[in-house]
Structures are given as C-alpha cells and as structure tokens.
C-alpha cells in the first residue's frame with residue numbers, strides 16, 4: 001500500500017517542489033508549523049481549510065514580523081484563526097515567523113499545481129481501477145449531483161451553479177441567491193428532488209448574508225429553465241439573531257427520503273451551541289421537502305428544543321447520505337485536531353460534541369477528558385489525526401462488485417479516499433483507495449454507475465472506472 005501511494009505522489013508532484021521542500025522543511029520551526037498550522041494552512045502553506053500563507057498579500061494582517069507574531073499569539077477565533085499564545089513561547093513564535101518568511105520566498109515553486117491530465121491506473125485491495133478526468137476549470141467546486149437522466153449540476157463555493165452535461169460545463173445559472181463567500185462559507189450542496197422529473201425542484205444549501213458581515217446556513221429551492229433560476233422558495237432560514245460574524249462550520253449537505261429532507265449546520269465556531277437544543281447550530285435538521293416542520297420531529301412541540309432538529313451534538317457535518325438498502329442515515333463530520341467522525345444518525349440522538357471527542361484544540365490544549373459518555377452516541381469510525389473528513393457516498397454501481405454498498409469517505413487535508421465495509425454499526429474492512437490527487441470535497445454516485453470525486457487544488461472532477469482493456 002505505502003509503495004503504491006508514494007508512487008502516486010511522485011507522479012503528481014513536480015521535481016522542483018520536492019527539492020525546495022527538502023532543503024527548508026526540517027528542524028524545530030518546521031515541526032512547529034507541522035504540528036500547529038498545517039492542519040488548516042496546508043502542509044506546504046499552500047492553503048487548505050484556511051487560506052494560503054504564500055499569497056502576495058495577506059487579507060487579515062499587515063505583512064510585518066511583529067504583526068505576524070502578534071497574530072499567532074492572539075489569533076482571531078471568531079474568524080477561525082486560533083490563538084497560540086498558550087501553546088508556544090515567544091521564542092518559538094519568533095522562529096515560526098522566520099520559517100514562514102523562508103517558505104514565502106520559495107512560494108513560486110511551492111504553489112505549482114499538480115494536475116491530472118490523463119487517465120491514471122491504480123491498484124486497490126480488490127481492483128485495478130482507472131481515474132478519468134471529467135472536467136477542470138472550476139473555482140472551488142463543492143458539490144456534484146445527478147438527476148435520474150444523468151444530467152449533472154455542480155456548485156462552486158464563490159456562488160456559481162453550472163450544468164454538467166455530457167462532460168461539458170455550462171455557463172453559470174442566472175439568478176440564484178447571492179451567497180456570502182468568506183471563510184468556509186459560500187455555495188455548498190446542490191440536490192435534485194427525488195421527483196425532479198415531475199416537479200423540477202432543485203435545492204441549494206448556502207451561506208446567506210445579512211449586511212456585510214453576518215452569515216448563516218440557509219436552504220432554498222427553485223427550478224431551472226434553460227440557464228435561469230426561477231420559482232424560488234426559501235426552505236430554511238434561521239432567525240436573524242443566528243446570523244453571526246463567524247466564518248466557519250456552516251455544514252452542509254442535503255438528502256431526501258419519503259417526502260422529507262435533511263441538512264446539517266455546523267457549530268459556527270461556538271462548540272457550546274452544539275449541546276444547546278435551542279440553537280440551530282451543531283445539528284442535523286429535518287423538514288418536509290416544502291419547508292414545513294414535521295410533527296414527529298424530536299422537539300416538534302418546541303418545548304425541549306427547536307422543532308427542526310433531528311439530531312444534535314455535531315461539530316461540522318459535511319457528509320450526509322442514506323444507505324441504499326437499509327435506509328439508515330449516515331453522516332461524516334470534521335473533528336477539531338483529531339476526532340473526525342463517521343456516524344450512524346438516529347432520531348433524537350446526541351452525538352456528544354464538545355462534551356466527548358477524540359480530538360484536541362488546534363493549539364494543543366485539551367477539549368475534554370471524555371471520548372465516550374452514556375447518553376451520547378459514539379462514532380462508528382473516527383480519525384485521529386484528522387483526515388479532514390468531508391463527503392461520503394455508498395457505492396451502488398455494478399463494475400466493482402466487492403465495493404457494493406461500501407461507504408466511500410473523502411478527506412480534504414489527507415487527499416485520501418477511504419472505503420469502509422460496514423456491518424451493522426461496525427467497520428469490518430477498510431482501505432485507502434487513492435491518495436494525493438487533490439482535496440476531496442465531494443464523493444457522489446453518478447447515474448452511470450460510476451463514483452465521481454469533486455477535487456479542490458487542483459479544482460476538478462474525476463470518476464473511477466474499470467481499467468481500459
């Protein structure tokens with residue numbers, strides 16, 4: 001396995017950037033960076049969950065050594081940048097500043113993008129398979145969905161929605177709601193109503209803004225006529241007081257079953273809100289497909305919590321899918337530093353964040369001594385260190401029979417695609433199917449029976465096929 005993975009990354013990384021990394025990426029400051037910063041800013045400072053530190057001009061702070069040291073010390077927690085004053089001495093912070101300056105001076109070679117230009121054949125435990133590029137030229141693609149005829153829709157986080165028809169991207173659809181594209185927010189998931197062929201409804205989950213600097217996760221539906229968004233109806237909008245300046249943890253995915261829809265909202269950077277059932281944050285919500293609240297939701301009468309809540313105690317779920325046979329709801333959610341989870345979602349259950357978690361704070365301090373507690377659901381699978389677990393999909397194709405109904409889990413930071421065979425609530429077999437093609441933002445089954453991956457850095461869509469004969 002390891003040899004296979006090493007070869008892939010050699011193929012995809014330019015020789016220049018390998019050389020540059022070797023020279024500087026050693027010693028204590030590099031280690032401080034790796035331990036404290038890489039999880040968000042990327043192993044090579046190229047950006048990931050948070051922005052690149054290699055860009056010409058930083059957004060939030062002046063580019064002086066003093067400003068950088070101070071920023072590392074106090075952070076900006078509301079905007080998702082942790083404070084490291086308790087985790088590092090002033091001398092360590094100073095050495096990190098020097099390290100970042102060194103890395104910036106090499107930025108030209110380090111940001112060089114890897115790109116999959118031709119098919120790649122890879123060996124996994126059960127199959128040799130082929131990765132075929134489908135499209136590129138997108139900007140932070142976030143989600144891909146197909147209707148029953150195989151027509152695709154793709155979202156780009158800055159706020160664009162495009163058709164993907166016969167391998168070609170359309171111009172953006174006109175007139176979709178404006179999104180607040182900041183931090184982790186923007187246009188997220190897209191989903192076709194299960195009866196799309198009859199009713200034409202398409203659903204979006206996005207970061208909606210109020211004024212310049214307050215945002216929240218909202219759900220909207222509309223119909224597309226040609227390239228025009230029409231008949232728009234808001235399906236979910238939180239009360240105005242829940243729109244905040246926090247730029248992190250919006251969730252989200254949308255899934256349907258039996259006339260209902262489910263979607264997630266993350267803790268919005270406020271972990272305590274996940275245990276507050278009167279906060280919309282840190283929950284999976286369930287509504288009728290037209291936005292009405294079902295009267296058999298756990299808090300339908302509003303007494304113990306918000307009527308829309310289905311399950312709570314979540315940190316930031318960005319994967320949501322129904323099992324194709326059992327009809328169970330499964331989710332994946334980002335942990336802090338460690339503690340990424342795959343969960344089997346049950347009505348009215350508490351998934352424990354931040355009272356229980358396998359993770360720790362980004363600055364190395366503990367969050368809790370508990371990884372499990374009575375009355376709180378344990379994850380079916382957790383990853384510590386984090387892989388930045390994002391989207392999930394059950395394989396329902398025919399080409400790879402041994403994968404049937406296995407859960408495919410995509411990692412952003414790890415750039416890994418995991419395959420889990422689950423029996424009941426236990427993982428009985430698992431492997432990393434591929435690694436190093438890019439940050440995996442969405443994993444979805446195509447109507448053609450193939451598994452599609454939406455990748456960031458490089459921004460593209462690929463699919464997994466049997467080898468060419």
Ligand code: HEC
Pocket residue numbers: 033036037038039040041049050051052053057058059060061068071072076079080081082084096100183247362
């Ligand atoms: C939990 C994720 C996270 C970790 C860990 C993290 N950062 Fe950040 N960082 C962010 C976010 C989010 C922002 C953007 C904040 C904003 O929008 O103002 C940011 C901004 C920055 C910026 C300003 C960049 C710009 O363009 O404005 C610098 C510099 C920076 N971080 C350095 C570091 C260093 C050094 C470390 C390690 C000691 C670190 N960060 C660890 C999330 C993180």
